[in-house]
Amino acid sequence: MRLVPDLAVPHRPFQRAAGRRHGALFSAVALTAAWLAIPVLLGQYEVFIAAQVMIYAVATLGLDIVYGRAGQLSLAHASFFGLGAYTAALSGPLGIPLWVQPELVVLLAIAGGIIVAVPTLRLSGLRLALVTLLFGELFDWAIDHSLALTGGSQGMTVAPMTIGPFNSQGTVDAYLLASIIALGATLLTRQLARSQLGRRMLAVRDSELASASLGVPIVHTKITAFILSAVFAGAAGWVYAYVVGFVSPTTFNLFASVYFLVAVILGGAGRITGAWLGSAYIVLVPEVFNLVGYPNLFPVLGGGVLIAIALFLPGGLVEGAALIRAQLGLHRR
Amino acid sequence: MTALLKLDRVSVRFGGLAAVTDVTMAFSPGSLTGLIGPNGAGKTTLLNAISGFTAITSGHIAMNEIDLSPLSAAERARLGVVRGFQTVRLLERETVFDNVLVGCERLPQPGLLGQLLALPPERRCRARDLAATETTLRDLGLLPIAHRRVDELPFASRRLTEIARLLVVRPTVLLLDEPAAGLDTRDRRALVESIRTYHEAGGLTTIIIEHDIELVRRLCPYSVALDMGRIIASGSPNEVLSEPAVQQAYFGVRSGA
Amino acid sequence: MPAAALADAAQVTLSGLATGGLYAVLMLGVILVFQVSKNINFAYGQTGMVGVFLSYFLYAVAGIPVVAALLAGLALALLVASLTDRLIIRNIPAREGFDLVVTLGELLLLTSLAQLAFGTNAQSYLKLLTNWTTVRGGVFINANDILCLLLGIAVTLGGHIVLTRTSLGTSLRASAADAAIAKSAGINVLGLRTAVWTVSGLLAWVAASLFAARLSVNAFYMTPIVINVFIAGMIGGLDRYWPPMIAAFTIALYQSWAIYLFGEAAGTPAVFILVILLLSLVPKRYLEERHEARA
Ligand SMILES: Nc1ncnc2c1ncn2[C@@H]1O[C@H](COP(=O)(O)OP(=O)(O)OP(=O)(O)O)[C@@H](O)[C@H]1O
């Protein structure tokens, strides 16, 4: 006698893996085809936007790690993005060689991640959110008060990264650069989801009591999540500055952090596809509003979307799609 | 036989409320003890004290002569003292399989880079964890629902998932808080069988809080009754239940309620 | 100490305490809301801001009498506050940890709507006594400063009396401790909750109006103010009364001294340093928050 619901059809979980592998192969082929088609079929502007979607996807995956998986609300995510961007922007004037910069970005991101994460040793929830918010304000302040170096709120232009014939502000070059980090970040996140570290994060998010009862090192897990998210955002920001060629504080303020939250929640917290969908939203929709001449509508929509998703579709688009599939009976049980 | 787990004059107070007072007990390796008592007797508090979820006010708790007091709940879990909760706590949006897999936390795991880059040690550990999870799911009959999300499952399956998560790495001390609450007769019997089977394989010391006296009678060779934070009787379940103090505390309260 | 320095010191202290008075007004709303719904409203400042902007638009642009314009602004603030609870907070799924996030969405929504409706330029609002000044011993005493300070003290004492001495306060504390028990004791928990949220709208509107008189304002002006109030609440603890109220005054005083001593630029980092220092020095017991219900 078993403690499980009676199932009409015996279900063999370990055979599903094969079916899954076919699905994965199919998606891989489809994605590669789309990836090749974009620079071939679309114009310069569209390819440039596609590169931005990929860059934002990296940063969104970072927020998804700390908020979507580990459940720690960070309101400083755009600041970490900015940390990377300003490292690239200031490298020219400060004469920092290219090969040092990635290491520098990672080190800065780790340091920033630790500064924000250390309060997690003692805080959670609301207080933690406020400390991250304050950290974001401090970043804004630092940019505004280093006028000579950063141009303050006016922003500054960033010289392209050039290696031989490669120029980060060339369309195809930018697309390639963005593709590389996007692929790296996606694979890392996928591996994270498969690893014990990823499951620890889910445990910490869902119940700290249960985590402790399993032996999960809670503080260690939270700090790791913060550091990973900061590194993702920093790397994305670094590439962003080189690709876009201009940085200004509005890209990295509290509202920008809220947009990243919108991206994570809209797509579906804790889901890689969700982070990609969310990043497509925060890059493409403002462009659409710009094209039709109402750029101011994007923040209104962003606020509305955040509230609507929280109220009506807490699992985000990914779960919404799953629900619809289940409704249509396409979903085999 | 020397005791594995020893409680020596353990007391827990919440402000003015004495939830547990001067409890002294010893559990030998492989023992299976039922902890009974009316509502508010202090059973859960005692379990919290052993598992590190509540600080004790005075006394000593030791396992294998190691003082547990300075250790956090997570550290005690890594020593093999694991517990279930009176209310089931799971990773709600994940599958049964992943919920059990997360219990492999207590096995050695590779470091950050090893896990993120899927280096060979990570692959070995993953294979080991997957195998352990599959075995546990099979033992508890959960395989058919292994890939269902836990938030869409009936309570009995969720309870069993929680227990599987505790058993996937063999604990030294297993603490269960009313595991049968909310289960129907058939599921209770299955649960008893599962716990018994695991127990007979050896090496597991179990303390189980249970209101279902019949279940305690069937499962536990030894039982302890608590009332108002104190031990009022101990011995075989039948001996304990025939104690006047237990009749008074337990059934008195029950029939009066 | 030379008289001029003394006068400066008195000036800085007075204006710091005046700001602190308004922080205290806002803080009372934060504490009350936290008591009944165990969360904070990131859009709290914007609730007052939209009211202020509406009245500005009505009297300055549409030419409606000032009193009517003020009342319309107040009504809007009350409406926004109570709807925040009725339509949003009460309906979000508890488990998902969205309670912090949704009001960020509302912050974004209200700010950008205000920008759409009223433009992005800074405006100056009603004077509300800011133009009445006398000089006493070299100190400029502004009637608005005095008003803010007195209002802050009055609201702090009034809040204390209502919470501890009236049956309303008892009901409030009962439903804060355990809504289910309060309900079974015959307290109209939901009605009380709506009332509290509406009162928070009133407090936000009062503070937003007085701040608008002191500064030249755009749609963002309440955000840094409310952040400081939240920080004071975080330091004091929102489940207490006096510590966060005193923290509200203290943080304003601290910041105005930091600005006086180290220049305008020192405001933000001074608060950051204070918070980091306090968080690392204060005993952990003091920082304990509501936890998951015990096993
Ligand atoms: N964290 C706590 N703070 C204050 N009092 C507590 C706490 N935990 C338990 N208590 C009190 O301690 C006493 C013992 O509670 P405990 O939960 O241990 O009882 P129990 O025997 O498990 O009861 P039940 O059968 O209802 O689960 C009760 O009076 C309870 O209210």
Ligand SMILES: [Mg+2]
């Ligand atoms: Mg109990």
